[in-house]
Amino acid sequence: MEPNEELFAIHGNPNQHCPIGKGIQAVLDEAFHGAQAALEAKLASQSIQDILDHLFA
Secondary structure, three states, rough: OOOOOOOOOOOOOOOOOOOOOOHHHHHHHHHHHHHHHHHHHHOOOHHHHHHHHHHHH
């Protein structure tokens, strides 16, 4: 991934008159940011050799 690139896309224009739509973006932003950070940390801790070793184990 490129720096500052988001893994998960969120609908950019939720209905502000909907009780769910008006607050969902902030909630999903937080959840998706945490998931992306966890994935990036996991991938950063592994080398190609680690993946190959697991693949051919």
